[in-house]
Amino acid sequence: xxxxxxxxxxxxxxxxxRLWPMSTPAKPKQMLALTADATMLQLTATRTMREAFExxxxxxxxxxxxxxxxxxxxxxxxxxxxxxxxAGRNTAxxxxxxxxxxxxxxxALLVMPSDHVIEDVDAFHAAVALALPLVEQGxxxxxxxxxxxxxxxYGWIHVGAALADGVHQVAQFVEKPPLDRAEAMxxxxxxxxxxxxxxxRADCYLEALGTYEPAMGAACGAAMAAALRDGARxxxxxxxxxxxxxxSIDYAVMERAARVAVVPVAMGWNDLGSWDAxxxxxxxxxxxxxxxxxxxxIDTQHCLVRxxxxxxxxxxxxxxxxxxxxxxxxxxxxxxSQEVKKLIEAxxx
Amino acid sequence: xxxxxxxxxxxxxxxxxRLWPMSTPAKPKQMLALTADATMLQLTATRTMREAFExxxxxxxxxxxxxxxxxxxxxxxxxxxxxxxxAGRNTAxxxxxxxxxxxxxxxALLVMPSDHVIEDVDAFHAAVALALPLVEQGxxxxxxxxxxxxxxxYGWIHVGAALADGVHQVAQFVEKPPLDRAEAMxxxxxxxxxxxxxxxRADCYLEALGTYEPAMGAACGAAMAAALRDGARxxxxxxxxxxxxxxSIDYAVMERAARVAVVPVAMGWNDLGSWDAxxxxxxxxxxxxxxxxxxxxIDTQHCLVRxxxxxxxxxxxxxxxxxxxxxxxxxxxxxxSQEVKKLIEAxxx
Numbered sequence: 134x135x136x137x138x139x140x141x142x143x144x145x146x147x148x149x150x151r152l153w154p155m156s157t158p159a160k161p162k163q164m165l166a167l168t169a170d171a172t173m174l175q176l177t178a179t180r181t182m183r184e185a186f187e188x189x190x191x192x193x194x195x196x197x198x199x200x201x202x203x204x205x206x207x208x209x210x211x212x213x214x215x216x217x218x219x220a221g222r223n224t225a226x227x228x229x230x231x232x233x234x235x236x237x238x239x240x241a242l243l244v245m246p247s248d249h250v251i252e253d254v255d256a257f258h259a260a261v262a263l264a265l266p267l268v269e270q271g272x273x274x275x276x277x278x279x280x281x282x283x284x285x286x287y288g289w290i291h292v293g294a295a296l297a298d299g300v301h302q303v304a305q306f307v308e309k310p311p312l313d314r315a316e317a318m319x320x321x322x323x324x325x326x327x328x329x330x331x332x333x334r335a336d337c338y339l340e341a342l343g344t345y346e347p348a349m350g351a352a353c354g355a356a357m358a359a360a361l362r363d364g365a366r367x368x369x370x371x372x373x374x375x376x377x378x379x380x381s382i383d384y385a386v387m388e389r390a391a392r393v394a395v396v397p398v399a400m401g402w403n404d405l406g407s408w409d410a411x412x413x414x415x416x417x418x419x420x421x422x423x424x425x426x427x428x429x430x431i432d433t434q435h436c437l438v439r440x441x442x443x444x445x446x447x448x449x450x451x452x453x454x455x456x457x458x459x460x461x462x463x464x465x466x467x468x469x470s471q472e473v474k475k476l477i478e479a480x481x482x
Numbered sequence: 483x484x485x486x487x488x489x490x491x492x493x494x495x496x497x498x499x500r501l502w503p504m505s506t507p508a509k510p511k512q513m514l515a516l517t518a519d520a521t522m523l524q525l526t527a528t529r530t531m532r533e534a535f536e537x538x539x540x541x542x543x544x545x546x547x548x549x550x551x552x553x554x555x556x557x558x559x560x561x562x563x564x565x566x567x568x569a570g571r572n573t574a575x576x577x578x579x580x581x582x583x584x585x586x587x588x589x590a591l592l593v594m595p596s597d598h599v600i601e602d603v604d605a606f607h608a609a610v611a612l613a614l615p616l617v618e619q620g621x622x623x624x625x626x627x628x629x630x631x632x633x634x635x636y637g638w639i640h641v642g643a644a645l646a647d648g649v650h651q652v653a654q655f656v657e658k659p660p661l662d663r664a665e666a667m668x669x670x671x672x673x674x675x676x677x678x679x680x681x682x683r684a685d686c687y688l689e690a691l692g693t694y695e696p697a698m699g700a701a702c703g704a705a706m707a708a709a710l711r712d713g714a715r716x717x718x719x720x721x722x723x724x725x726x727x728x729x730s731i732d733y734a735v736m737e738r739a740a741r742v743a744v745v746p747v748a749m750g751w752n753d754l755g756s757w758d759a760x761x762x763x764x765x766x767x768x769x770x771x772x773x774x775x776x777x778x779x780i781d782t783q784h785c786l787v788r789x790x791x792x793x794x795x796x797x798x799x800x801x802x803x804x805x806x807x808x809x810x811x812x813x814x815x816x817x818x819s820q821e822v823k824k825l826i827e828a829x830x831x
Contacts, residue, residue, distance in 0.1 A: 154795075431824050443792055443806070446503075446829075448814040448821045453799070455813060457792070462811055464804060465797040472797045475780050480795075 139261070140213075140240050140335075141181035142231040145174060145193035145201060145247040146221055151407055153473050154461035155439070163247035164200055167411055171208065173248040174201065178210045180254055181243065188213040190234050191247075192227045195219065198366065212365050219371035224329075225385035226377045229342055229353035230369055232335035241268050242338065244331040244382075250414060252401025260398035263299040264332045272296075272392045273333040273341065275303070277325025279399035283315035286406065288327035288383060290395050291318075303393045306383060325397050328404070331382065341390045349385065352377035408454045408463075408470035412437040426457075435467060488610070489562075489589050489684075490530040491580040494523060494542035494550060494596040495570055500756055502822050503810035504788070512596035513549055516760055520557065522597040523550065527559045529603055530592065537562040539583050540596075541576040544568065547715065561714050568720035573678075574734035575726045578691055578702035579718055581684035590617050591687065593680040593731075599763060601750025609747035612648040613681045621645075621741045622682040622690065624652070626674025628748035632664035635755065637676035637732060639744050640667075652742045655732065674746050677753070680731065690739045698734065701726035757803045757812075757819035761786040775806075784816060 148158045156162040163174040171179065178189055188211055193201050195217040205212060214234040218227060228244055235242060243261060251257050257276075264274040277290045286309060293304030306327065310318065318324035343350040352373055359370035387393055403414050415423035415437070422433055426440035430447040438445055440457035447455070452467040465472060497507045505511040512523045520528065527538055537560055542550050544566040554561060563583040567576060577593055584591060592610060600606050606625075613623040626639045635658060642653030655676065659667065667673035692699040701722055708719035727734075736742055752763050764772035764786070771782055775789035779796040787794055789806035796804070801816040814821060 429825060429828055431821070431828060443809045443811050445811050445813065446825045447812075448825055449818045450802070450813055450815055453813070455811075457811065460792045462792050462794050462804075462806065463796075464794065464799055464802070464813065466799055469798045472780070476778060476795045476797055479778055479780060 138187055138240055139181070139185055139243050139265075139332075140187045140231075140235045141178070141189040142228060142235075142242045142244045143174070143177055143189050143191045143247045144224060144227055144244065145191055145197065146218065146224070146227055147246070147248055148194065150477050151471070151473060152405065152411070152456075153477060154458040154463055155441070155456060157458075159196070160200070161197075161248070162405065164197065164204065167405060168250055168414065172204055173250075173405070174204050175208045175210075177245055177247045177249070178205055179208060180245075180251060180257065182208075182210060183258075186243075187240075190214045190216065190231045192216045192218060192231050194221070195368070214367050215365050216367045216369065218374065219369060220375050222374065222377045222379040224382045225342065225346065225380045226349055226353050226374070228331075228382055229339060229350060230357060230367075230374075232338050233353065233357040234367060235335045237335050237339055239269075239334050239336055241265065241332060242335050244333075246329050246404070248405065249328070249330075250401065250403040250405055252403075252414075253399070256398055256400035260299070260396045260400065261332060263297070264394070264396045267296060267300055267394055268332050268334060271334065271337050272394045273337060273387060273390050274300070274331065274394045274396060275387060276328050276330045276332075277395040277397040278328040278402045279397060280319050280324065280326050283312060283319045284326065285309060285312055285315050289315070289318050290325045290327050292323055292325055292395055292397055296394055300394050300396050303387075303395045306388045308383075325395065326402075327383065328402050331387070338386065341386045345389045346378065346380065346385045349377050349380065408437055408456060408465075408473070409467060410470075412454065412467065437467070487536055487589055488530070488534055488592050488614075488681075489536045489580075489584045490527070490538040491577060491584075491591045491593045492523070492526055492538050492540045492596045493573060493576055493593065494540055494546065495567065495573070495576055496595070496597055497543065499826050500820070500822060501754070501760070501805075502826060503807040503812055504790070504805060506807075508545070509549070510546075510597070511754065513546065513553065516754060517599055517763065521553055522599075522754070523553050524557045524559075526594055526596045526598070527554055528557060529594075529600060529606065531557075531559060532607075535592075536589075539563045539565065539580045541565045541567060541580050543570070544717070563716050564714050565716045565718065567723065568718060569724050571723065571726045571728040573731045574691065574695065574729045575698055575702050575723070577680075577731055578688065578699060579706060579716075579723075581687050582702065582706040583716060584684045586684050586688055588618075588683045588685055590614065590681060591684050593682075595678050595753070597754065598677070598679075599750065599752040599754055601752075601763075602748070605747055605749035609648070609745045609749065610681060612646070613743070613745045616645060616649055616743050617681050617683060620683065620686050621743045622686060622736060622739050623649070623680065623743045623745060624736060625677055625679045625681075626744040626746040627677040627751045628746060629668050629673065629675050632661060632668045633675065634658060634661050634664050638664070638667050639674045639676050641672055641674055641744055641746055645743055649743050649745050652736075652744045655737045657732075674744065675751075676732065677751050680736075687735065690735045694738045695727065695729065695734045698726050698729065757786055757805060757814075757822070758816060759819075761803065761816065786816070
């Protein structure tokens with residue numbers, strides 16, 4: 134049996150500010166080198182630069198086009214399409230654009246956020262290999278991250294009956310649960326986190342979209358039919374695309390479609406949703422510190438200290454997160470990095 | 483009885499780095515606005531802009547000449563002499579230069595560091611008034627700060643028998659004591675801190691210097707005899723001045739002279755020897771914070787946060803000192819601000 138061709142679809146739509154001040158709308162998390170010398174986008178693209186994978190399709194905010202091309206070029210990656218969204222409409226329409234750009238046929242799309250960590254790439258590809266036979270049969274597959282904490286900020290998946298070796302039906306999607314529910318799911322062992330990574334045939338996805346979100350399917354089809362093309366760049370028609378409802382792939386398709394499968398996988402996944410998350414996965418010195426940039430720290434413990442400019446000098450602090458970017462310096466205790474949003478709200482006000 | 487004329491002598495020689503990164507050799511503590519909109523130098527000069535005081539004599543490092551003139555001009559003060567030391571030789575020679583610039587006669591010199599806080603200016607002047615009669619009789623007077631902590635970094639004065647109302651003989655000078663000695667002195671109630679503020683006749687000071695440090699007196703005399711003058715600026719002859727021994731007024735004169743008196747005074751004195759000291763005397767919000775500059779702080783307690791440039795954003799920290807100046811950011815816990823010197827040593831290495 135020959136392996137089918139897989140088209141990587143890299144979603145670069147995010148402009149989150151949970152890693153502010155490094156991450157900003159002008160240069161969001163996926164454009165940053167946080168865990169290595171390479172950026173999160175580069176690491177994501179590199180993960181599929183191997184046999185049986187075509188060049189990626191990247192769906193991104195138009196303002197990041199030059200930066201994305203430069204970052205991919207720097208690692209020798211050349212996208213087959215760089216789809217520049219005229220507006221954000223969440224993941225379901227973004228993936229529809231990619232499915233259409235891939236030809237809407239039976240090629241398998243491996244849909245990946247551009248800003249997640251996957252430490253065990255072999256485990257990732259093993260999971261993809263397990264999923265492929267069912268994908269060829271028309272199943273929509275999601276990857277279920279082995280959970281290690283009662284996370285209330287993630288979607289969870291109740292793993293159902295086995296369909297094949299390592300592949301299970303999805304018994305239920307559970308959106309962002311309360312803590313007691315998350316604790317129960319973690320304890321049961323029958324649940325996984327929804328990591329936002331998907332594998333399905335382009336035609337199957339578009340068919341499901343036509344069934345459950347026909348207006349979305351029609352808008353995306355019209356936007357691509359009238360798209361401008363400039364080399365690999367594809368600019369969907371703005372008016373047509375903006376007419377699309379805005380919805381995530383989970384709500385629009387995965388939670389409604391009939392043949393939805395999950396491949397549970399432990400692959401060192403992390404969505405780097407906070408500075409605490411970065412500290413947790415970073416290489417640390419014997420005192421638990423992860424420093425980067427012009428940092429001088431004496432007698433510090435369990436700190437994350439990063440700067441891309443100003444010189445950070447610390448003595449005697451512990452359990453502190455300090456991040457400097459440009460003219461902004463963020464300081465908060467470890468364990469409270471979600472509260473960066475309080476600062477951003479206060480700065481807006 | 484007419485009040486004698488008093489010449490303020492402001493010593494601006496310090497280039498300490500205990501308030502790094504704000505304080506640097508290029509712009510030391512006395513040039514900074516730390517406790518008010520005015521700089522420490524301006525506050526010091528303002529303290530004697532009143533009846534019975536001549537315009538000040540300022541002794542400073544030559545590199546600060548323009549800055550000193552600009553700061554004094556901004557408050558309407560015009561020094562009668564700005565003596566620019568070609569090299570640092572500690573306080574005894576600096577005061578000798580001022581005594582010579584004042585005419586070496588029987589005018590009283592009120593010698594003051596340029597970078598200390600005195601909150602109760604009335605108490606200060608009351609102490610000066612108490613001292614004046616003995617000064618006219620030839621006594622060398624120091625002001626003894628009412629101590630409120632067992633400080634091991636200060637010189638202490640054993641207050642002896644009363645000479646007049648509020649004026650006492652100095653029984654003994656005690657240099658930087660060990661902690662147990664400091665605690666005993668604090669408990670006894672018979673000791674005061676040596677605040678580095680002095681009052682004496684110019685001729686009496688020079689006479690004592692000639693007795694106890696004749697080489698110093700000769701060097702300073704030669705340096706002033708060959709000085710260049712440019713308006714109020716006086717540039718002592720470098721070769722002559724550099725031949726002077728380097729010594730503090732305490733060691734060179736006060737601890738050796740016969741007629742040395744002390745006026746104990748509680749006047750809200752503080753030498754601002756650390757960021758902790760500044761936090762302690764600053765106006766603070768209800769949560770104990772003293773912030774200044776572009777600071778946004780949410781749920782912070784007992785912090786000192788200052789910046790002259792970058793934007794400091796904090797959430798949820800307590801008992802922290804954060805000071806940003808130019809491209810440098812200092813972060814350390816409250817109570818450990820003396821350890822800034824560890825950073826400075828590490829940066830040199």
